[in-house]
Amino acid sequence: MSQDLSIRLFGKAFKTPIMVASGTFGGIYDKVVDLNQLGAVVLKSVTVNPRKGNPPPRIVETASGTINSIGLENPGIESFLSDEIHRYLAFDTFIIISIAGKSPEEFAFLAKKIQDSDIDKSKIAAIELNLSCPNVAGGLDFSTKSDLAFSTTKSVKEVTKIPVISKLSPNVTDIVVLAKACVDAGADAISLINTVKAMAVDWKTGKSLIGSQVGGLSGPAIKPIALRFVYEVRQALPAVPIIGIGGIMNAHDVLEFFSVGANAVQIGTANFVEADITVRITDDLRRLWRR
Amino acid sequence: MTIHNLPTQLVSRIKTREGFIITLKIDKKIDFFPGQFLHLRIDSQRYDPLLRRPFSIWNYSHKNSSTYIDVLFKVVGRGTDILAKEDNLKPFVMIPLGNKFNILNDRSNYIMVAGGAGIVPFYLLGRELVKMHKGKVTLIFGARNSSQLYGLEQLSSLGLDMHICTDDGSEGKKGLVTEILDELLGKQKTDSIQAFSCGPMVMLKRVSEVCNKWNVGCQLSLETHMGCALGACRACIVKVKNKDDWKYSRVCCEGPNYNSSELIWE
Structure with a gap:
């Protein structure tokens, strides 16, 4: 018997609670994965202007994890809306657009561009605010300072009717303060966690193995950290939809996130390990999930 | 072109100098072009090592409905170390990936320049070029020392015009591949030549400079x-x-x- 995996989030019906995380999907993945089977595709963060990104090496493997520092390489919002997004609009799955700005005003500018564009809004499930990219100067401030997280979320909510997800960083002392600030500002959901700030070095050269010196750790190594954060936010905020992210490799991991209070999950690094991992996890979840 | 992600069986492992050639069996008939690569999950039973590793395809053959892929590598880190030592691995392979070499059909001379493990894409390319038989196919293959002349025995049967060198003179000529390249290009009509190269970045840079000097087009295979x-x-x-x-x-x-x-x- 095939278990129904559909869920409702901010008034929309998602086929499954499985989404792919920003920055880990795109390229020619649609040649390997049936996107129609996913709950949503979160696209790579888009910025106001095109960005070339950080110098290589941009990725290095560590124990059960990877550290990356891509630096938000993207074509900029104009090209994104006129070109890139159309590749995904063709599929029968929700799209979540991730945006990254240098100020609350830039976030609002990006959200308004999306709101005012002629793309089919019924396919856009949400805008995810990348408040927490560790690989861009100033990028972490939004998710470490609750007043900035508040004003950013609020300024976006004021210019768009599309639901807004605030994506939080684990690189903070108290996640609950940040989550509350976003919810108070009107966030429709919280997603967490982004990568954990980290470093890998080669002692023989004394140099970092990442071009921009430090990067963000992801993969199975961070799952316990992510579970703790989801748990804490759920304890403090019983009602807000939470999308859990961090080291999910299989359906058991998904159910662990559900156990601590997540309503849906995003899968990131695992896409690099098995390109069609989301589809496999979805199949397993149909057998394992007792709703 | 369809990209497959398939389980494989590690059927053999041989040493070639200080490197290894493993053979992976896939229960599907798949063809490759010279210059393409595969992305290997070394063992699908564990998350450490986590990421896949890209490898050039050294050689492949079909038997019945299966494909046998040979991967030549040297040990550079944990992934390749496991691949060199352990049995009972359950590798997964994503294939074929990347663009093929763009062979210019109007040339009569092809020169491949390889440094160390940069030799890997040139077994298939050499075989293909000899098969096309448009003229002379030259391989300039260099390494630090003879233990890093991976796959040299296998290459000898392809019918290439081979030029071997090592930094320390332990095998072949003592010197650099770029010195041999410069000498060879200086001796012939260069508008009939196409060059290919793979190896360390410093070597590729120098190969480009030499090719530029003689106005020879060169394709570089990067890692x-x-x-x-x-x-x-x-x-x-x-x-x-x-x-x-x-x-x-x-x-x-x-x-x-x-x-x-x-x-x-x-």
């Missing part, structure tokens, strides 16, 4: 740290010219083979 191999993560980038500016190009999708004139050297 970078790779994440997804499907163009999403943007980890495996290299700097290329972009009109008056530059941009990062993804080695997995736009490469791994580039004309030397496209690249920006630092």
Whole structure:
């Protein structure tokens, strides 16, 4: 018997609670994965202007994890809306657009561009605010300072009717303060966690193995950290939809996130390990999930 | 072209100098072009090591409905160390990936320049070029010492015009591949030549300079740290010219083979 995996989030019906995380999907993945089977595709963060990104090496493997520092390489919002997004609009799955700005005003500018564009809004499930990219100067401030997280979320909510997800960083002392600030500002959901700030070095050269010196750790190594954060936010905020992210490799991991209070999950690094991992996890979840 | 992600069986492992050639069996008939690569999950039973590793395809053959893929590698880290030592692995392979070498059919002389493990794409390319038989196919193969002349015995049967050198003179001529290349290009009509090269970046840079000097087009096969191999993560980038500016190009999708004139050297 095939278990129904559909869920409702901010008034929309998602086929499954499985989404792919920003920055880990795109390229020619649609040649390997049936996107129609996913709950949503979160696209790579888009910025106001095109960005070339950080110098290589941009990725290095560590124990059960990877550290990356891509630096938000993207074509900029104009090209994104006129070109890139159309590749995904063709599929029968929700799209979540991730945006990254240098100020609350830039976030609002990006959200308004999306709101005012002629793309089919019924396919856009949400805008995810990348408040927490560790690989861009100033990028972490939004998710470490609750007043900035508040004003950013609020300024976006004021210019768009599309639901807004605030994506939080684990690189903070108290996640609950940040989550509350976003919810108070009107966030429709919280997603967490982004990568954990980290470093890998080669002692023989004394140099970092990442071009921009430090990067963000992801993969199975961070799952316990992510579970703790989801748990804490759920304890403090019983009602807000939470999308859990961090080291999910299989359906058991998904159910662990559900156990601590997540309503849906995003899968990131695992896409690099098995390109069609989301589809496999979805199949397993149909057998394992007792709703 | 369809990209497959398939379980494989590790059927054999032999040493070649200080490197290894493993044979992976796949229960499907798949063809490759010279210059393409595969992305190998070394063992699907564990999360450490986690990421896949990209490998050039050394050789392949079909038997019944199966494909046997030979992968030549040297041990550089934990992934290749496991691949060199352990049995009972359950590897998964994503194939075929990347663009093939762009062979110019109007040439009569082809020269391949390899440094160390950079030899790997040239077994298939050499075989293909000899099969096309348009003229002379030359291989200039160099390494630090004879223990790094991986696959030399296997290459000897292809019918290539071989020039071997080592930094320390332990096998072949003592010297650099670029010195031999310069000498060879100086002796012939260069408008009939196409060059290919793979190896360390410093060597590739010098190969480009020599080819440039003699006005010979050269394709370079690059290796970078790779994440997804499907163009999403943007980890495996290299700097290329972009009109008056530059941009990062993804080695997995736009490469791994580039004309030397496209690249920006630092």
